[in-house]
Amino acid sequence: MSNDTITYRVEWGRFRHKGTRYEVGEIFEADPSLAEDWPHTLTAVVDGGEKQTDGQQTFERMEPSQSESEFDASEFVDRSPMDPVLEDIEAGMVDEHLDTVLEAEKGGRDRDGVRDAIADRREELNEE
Structure with a gap:
């Protein structure tokens, strides 16, 4: 190293x-x-x-124990602050689950930022 x-x-x-x-x-x-x-x-x-490596901020973390088949979109979007949710979407960490994430967000907090991040990620995927 x-x-x-x-x-x-x-x-x-x-x-x-x-x-x-x-x-x-x-x-x-x-x-x-x-x-x-x-x-x-x-x-x-x-x-x-x-x-x-959480520096000065405290973030609620998703546990890595979930397998892909057990992905819980509601739990994913229900994290606060919203920044980690946006970062995970932008990084492509939930690309296979964008539809379920969007539905969970609409059924929960319905934040413009999350909906916008999903739309932006879909555009990025279409460009690839």
């Missing part, structure tokens, strides 16, 4: 970094500042131990 990178483990969903997609449990090296942007998704692996 280089001095200017640290090792991260993906804790929830799928994570894309520099064109590579990582699944739950996969480990990769990246710039230390990455943790600031994805505190609810990544865990820094330090000296054989773990350190949750």
Whole structure:
């Protein structure tokens, strides 16, 4: 490991970094500042131990124990603050579940930001 990178483990969903997609449990090296942007998704692996990278903010995390077939869209969208939900949508972590996420959001808090993030993600997927 280089001095200017640290090792991260993906804790929830799928994570894309520099064109590579990582699944739950996969480990990769990246710039230390990455943790600031994805505190609810990544865990820094330090000296054989773990350190949750939540910085100054506290986020409610989804547990990685859910399999893809057990995805609970209502639980996914019911997190606060809304930023982690938006980040997960923008990162493509729930691409296979965008329809159910949208329905859960409409049936719950019905936040414009989440609906907009889903629409933006769909546009991005159509461009790929």
